[in-house]
Amino acid sequence: MKILAILYNGFKAAEEEPRLLGTVENKLGLGPWLDSMGHTFIVGDLFSFKEGADSDFQKHIVDAEVLITTPFHPGYLTRELFEKAKNLKLCVTAGVGSDHIDLNAAVDHKVQVLEVSGSNVVSVAEHVVMSILLLVRNFVPAHEMIERGDWQVSDITRNSFDLENKVVGTIGAGRIGYRVLQRLLPFDCKELLYYDYAPLPEAAAKAVKARRVQDLKEFVSQCDVVTVNCPLHEGTRGLINRELLKHFKKGAWLVNTARGAICDKDAVAEALASGQLSGYAGDVWNVQPAPKDHVWRTMKNPLKGGNGMVPHYSGSTLDAQARYANGVKSILENYMAGSPQDPQNIIVGLGKYETKAYGQR
Amino acid sequence: MKILAILYNGFKAAEEEPRLLGTVENKLGLGPWLDSMGHTFIVGDLFSFKEGADSDFQKHIVDAEVLITTPFHPGYLTRELFEKAKNLKLCVTAGVGSDHIDLNAAVDHKVQVLEVSGSNVVSVAEHVVMSILLLVRNFVPAHEMIERGDWQVSDITRNSFDLENKVVGTIGAGRIGYRVLQRLLPFDCKELLYYDYAPLPEAAAKAVKARRVQDLKEFVSQCDVVTVNCPLHEGTRGLINRELLKHFKKGAWLVNTARGAICDKDAVAEALASGQLSGYAGDVWNVQPAPKDHVWRTMKNPLKGGNGMVPHYSGSTLDAQARYANGVKSILENYMAGSPQDPQNIIVGLGKYETKAYGQR
Numbered sequence: 001m002k003i004l005a006i007l008y009n010g011f012k013a014a015e016e017e018p019r020l021l022g023t024v025e026n027k028l029g030l031g032p033w034l035d036s037m038g039h040t041f042i043v044g045d046l047f048s049f050k051e052g053a054d055s056d057f058q059k060h061i062v063d064a065e066v067l068i069t070t071p072f073h074p075g076y077l078t079r080e081l082f083e084k085a086k087n088l089k090l091c092v093t094a095g096v097g098s099d100h101i102d103l104n105a106a107v108d109h110k111v112q113v114l115e116v117s118g119s120n121v122v123s124v125a126e127h128v129v130m131s132i133l134l135l136v137r138n139f140v141p142a143h144e145m146i147e148r149g150d151w152q153v154s155d156i157t158r159n160s161f162d163l164e165n166k167v168v169g170t171i172g173a174g175r176i177g178y179r180v181l182q183r184l185l186p187f188d189c190k191e192l193l194y195y196d197y198a199p200l201p202e203a204a205a206k207a208v209k210a211r212r213v214q215d216l217k218e219f220v221s222q223c224d225v226v227t228v229n230c231p232l233h234e235g236t237r238g239l240i241n242r243e244l245l246k247h248f249k250k251g252a253w254l255v256n257t258a259r260g261a262i263c264d265k266d267a268v269a270e271a272l273a274s275g276q277l278s279g280y281a282g283d284v285w286n287v288q289p290a291p292k293d294h295v296w297r298t299m300k301n302p303l304k305g306g307n308g309m310v311p312h313y314s315g316s317t318l319d320a321q322a323r324y325a326n327g328v329k330s331i332l333e334n335y336m337a338g339s340p341q342d343p344q345n346i347i348v349g350l351g352k353y354e355t356k357a358y359g360q361r
Numbered sequence: 362m363k364i365l366a367i368l369y370n371g372f373k374a375a376e377e378e379p380r381l382l383g384t385v386e387n388k389l390g391l392g393p394w395l396d397s398m399g400h401t402f403i404v405g406d407l408f409s410f411k412e413g414a415d416s417d418f419q420k421h422i423v424d425a426e427v428l429i430t431t432p433f434h435p436g437y438l439t440r441e442l443f444e445k446a447k448n449l450k451l452c453v454t455a456g457v458g459s460d461h462i463d464l465n466a467a468v469d470h471k472v473q474v475l476e477v478s479g480s481n482v483v484s485v486a487e488h489v490v491m492s493i494l495l496l497v498r499n500f501v502p503a504h505e506m507i508e509r510g511d512w513q514v515s516d517i518t519r520n521s522f523d524l525e526n527k528v529v530g531t532i533g534a535g536r537i538g539y540r541v542l543q544r545l546l547p548f549d550c551k552e553l554l555y556y557d558y559a560p561l562p563e564a565a566a567k568a569v570k571a572r573r574v575q576d577l578k579e580f581v582s583q584c585d586v587v588t589v590n591c592p593l594h595e596g597t598r599g600l601i602n603r604e605l606l607k608h609f610k611k612g613a614w615l616v617n618t619a620r621g622a623i624c625d626k627d628a629v630a631e632a633l634a635s636g637q638l639s640g641y642a643g644d645v646w647n648v649q650p651a652p653k654d655h656v657w658r659t660m661k662n663p664l665k666g667g668n669g670m671v672p673h674y675s676g677s678t679l680d681a682q683a684r685y686a687n688g689v690k691s692i693l694e695n696y697m698a699g700s701p702q703d704p705q706n707i708i709v710g711l712g713k714y715e716t717k718a719y720g721q722r
Contacts, residue, residue, distance in 0.1 A: 008514060010515035013513075013515040014515055014519075019519075020518060022518075072514055122523060129494065130494035130500065133487060137491060140504060142672060142674060143669065143671050145671070145672060147668075151649075153434070154375055154381055157381060157383075157674050157677045160674060161680055162484050162680040163487055186543045186547065283503075297507050309504065309508075310503035311503060311506060311507060312514065313521060317498065317518060317521045318518065319522055319526070
């Protein structure tokens with residue numbers, strides 16, 4: 001069996017830190033195990049494997065049976081590549097979020113798509129709460145002030161608030177969004193809101209005291225903080241655009257650790273520059289790695305703060321890497337043994353969607 | 362009645378943002394009210410009022426009846442100044458933390474010391490949780506990487522962890538420390554610990570699932586994260602020193618939003634540089650404003666991260682300023698009317714300590 005994994009280079013960091021499992025160097029910790037069974041395990045770095053006429057990705061995909069990718073430096077699996085991947089049976093996402101795979105094409109080609117669904121939901125939820133706090137409390141300009149040798153407290157406090165008594169809403173109250181609500185509960189927010197295609201079970205909503213708002217414009221107009229925790233699909237691409245941003249509360253904060261393309265890049269940058277948004281934070285970008293001149297790298301609000309961007313890593317802490325490496329191994333074990341997969345990991349089964357999360361046809 | 366307030370200059374920020382109440386310009390919002398009653402209300406900025414032979418502080422303290430100070434840019438009220446302040450009856454701290462006042466001297470001179478005890482406990486607790494998350498998750502180097510145009514995820518993730526399943530302990534489980542524990546509860550830490558001179562009431566400890574550890578060395582040796590939430594007094598000055606840091610877990614994170622002098626400045630910087638600490642964050646400094654070359658401004662761990670320092674503002678968000686301005690007004694109203702003060706605000710009553718928090722004689 002030929003297994004192809006597209007990971008990312010960790011270079012010196014991966015040599016020094018064996019817990020960096022998600023790197024080309026450390027191969028999700030699967031190398032010895034797969035080798036011992038006589039499988040062909042090809043691990044490539046992002047760049048030599050990236051899409052393009054003559055890339056290694058295109059070369060090896062034609063006869064690989066299993067493709068392993070990560071959402072962090074995704075190998076984009078298009079319909080065109082599916083046509084060439086005559087032997088492909090299984091795509092495994094080492095992490096959560098399979099939008100880099102053309103899922104409709106996977107359905108048509110009877111290629112299963114699985115992810116390690118529980119592997120990083122806590123990691124991302126923690127990152128969301130951190131990002132909300134650091135925007136609302138105006139952390140980044142305060143830290144920069146210290147580092148450059150200044151001390152002018154009023155320049156920081158003039159745009160620093162408590163999370164207490166603010167209205168926070170999540171777009172998406174699934175595995176991550178719900179965990180965000182759980183973590184926000186003791187902060188005594190004025191209200192916790194959610195927007196989702198389905199209501200939470202009553203007990204779950206009650207447990208986090210969350211109220212559903214069914215109209216998106218109405219939802220954002222009530223929130224001091226909006227956090228995006230839904231998958232990227234045809235129905236959510238560009239969801240937060242110029243038009244919707246007009247309905248946000250003036251000076252709201254927006255956190256997106258879901259997928260960059262859910263937000264219109266330029267509309268967000270303009271809203272921040274004008275003060276319509278007070279802050280934007282997250283770790284996802286419409287292209288990854290983000291180009292050096294991506295506007296989200298350095299955009300600011302009128303008070304020169306409000307940017308909490310980082311590279312895509314919230315779901316890839318060392319704790320999460322251990323979980324998703326183990327999860328990939330379990331998926332491979334089940335696949336090889338012909339055993340059933342954990343249902344919550346299945347995005348696309350044999351010829352059909354198994355989840356509603358990706359806005360299937 | 363002559364009332365002297367030592368606040369800090371907000372300059373342009375204070376002109377543009379009237380909610381910056383804690384500034385010289387906006388006078389805690391008390392100007393019109395005190396003027397209307399015919400009181401002499403003198404408000405000075407930090408620098409012209411700071412201690413020194415001929416400062417305005419020294420000039421006006423000799424006949425002021427009430428002194429209002431903030432913990433953010435404290436006017437240090439020494440025993441020597443108490444000797445000169447023949448008319449002084451009441452010191453009010455606009456905020457929480459009265460260690461800039463020689464409390465033993467206040468007892469001896471029968472000067473009452475009050476603070477607005479509830480005014481910023483939530484603000485500080487939020488700052489603590491934010492600081493823990495951003496250290497554990499390695500936020501600052503990640504944000505800096507984005508801002509300078511780079512993208513090398515493994516350099517970030519190699520030192521990024523989840524808060525879940527870590528042991529977090531607070532030194533001090535009072536108004537702030539307990540709120541920190543409440544907010545940490547849904548993060549599913551491995552364990553929440555506290556160290557305090559008194560045990561929490563059983564129900565309170567149970568509600569946050571916190572276990573008391575009575576020996577400080579034993580306490581720190583069990584913690585992945587230590588947060589300091591106790592007042593500064595003779596018993597806590599330099600509490601976290603070279604000797605105690607040796608007992609920390611290798612690579613622990615330390616957050617201090619209490620008072621800078623509770624930690625030995627150089628010992629902390631050395632522990633961070635050696636990797637004994639993975640991170641240090643907080644907003645308090647042994648001298649405020651911190652000198653331009655203060656080592657805490659730029660100290661780093663061996664992986665060039667782990668610094669989450671900001672100027673002293675965690676308890677001074679715009680929400681907190683509204684609360685402590687209101688609180689100062691209430692204290693003045695009670696004082697003028699001869700009504701009893703809210704007991705939880707009284708640090709030093711007439712000739713005696715009213716709280717155990719400051720390690721009184």
